[in-house]
Amino acid sequence: MSHWSQVSFQDAASPIMTMLIAFHDHAMLVIIMVLTFVSYAMMALMINKFTSRNTHEAQAVETIWTVLPAGILLFLAIPSLQLLYLTDEIMEPGVTLKAIGHQWYWSYEYTDFFNIEFDSYMTSTPDLNSGEFRLLEVDNRVVLPMNVEVRVLISAADVIHSWTVPALGVKADAIPGRLNQVSFIIQRPGVFYGQCSEICGANHSFMPISVESVNTDSFISWINSFKNS
Ligand SMILES: [Cu+2]
Structure with missing residues (x-):
């Protein structure tokens, strides 16, 4: 019979799967933080919390929303590539x-x-x-x-x-x-x-x-x- 414990991954039985699950959890945390921030910003704009004075020609804001997402992408890309190459590695198979x-x-x-x-x-x-x-x-x-x-x-x-x-x-x-x-x-x-x-x-x-x-x-x-x- 199906059970709620089956909605996620199966328990890892190899080091690679352990690391894949850890990467999934890491990526999920980043996703939740981005979703929370974007939802807040969207709601704030809808209720006119910010006026055009805050956003028009706002160089500082534009710099932040360019650099910050780039940094977040690196946080995802680096462990992802690390895992990709590790998965491909074959040492001395018995x-x-x-x-x-x-x-x-x-x-x-x-x-x-x-x-x-x-x-x-x-x-x-x-x-x-x-x-x-x-x-x-x-x-x-x-x-x-x-x-x-x-x-x-x-x-x-x-x-x-x-x-x-x-x-x-x-x-x-x-x-x-x-x-x-x-x-x-x-x-x-x-x-x-x-x-x-x-x-x-x-x-x-x-x-x-x-x-x-x-x-x-x-x-x-x-x-x-x-x-x-
Ligand atoms: Cu087949």
Whole structure:
């Protein structure tokens, strides 16, 4: 059931998402201060608090309302650019995952190990177990180790899709013939859901992404489980 706690962001599970939420809050504070001031000035003008004597040829006022907005824009632009470049930074990924969008499912490859490949289809509503999320659960989850830098290479086999996981703060288009790259560190165990975010056809809404974060030991035994099959 939907709840009021769902109106904002999901809880961050990666450092980038933590910083994105902090930037959102910072920008929101600036917006509220600007809105308050502009609303006040507008109301004051409407009730004729200021006369033309205050505003006509008023060099001081014009200087302030030019310099101040420029300063406010810098307060938004500097942390924004900082985050933009930080998001692009890839240090030394411990695991590389390849995510390929198809009409209408995702397929995954772990090429660091022996060739692990599998498809990930949405679980249809009648097949859901109690407590599972409708339209978000899949048959084969992406399993990733926590506290390890993960690199995801994203592409598509047919049309443009988009690999998105809000709690991790990642979203990248999956484009045929092109590899896009994102990276993140998952800071806690859990299952994080996302959805294809580029309209890709009739079943666009039915190709969710489900990332399961586990500790390194569990990850290694999960990888080894493919060896026997
Ligand atoms: Cu898609």
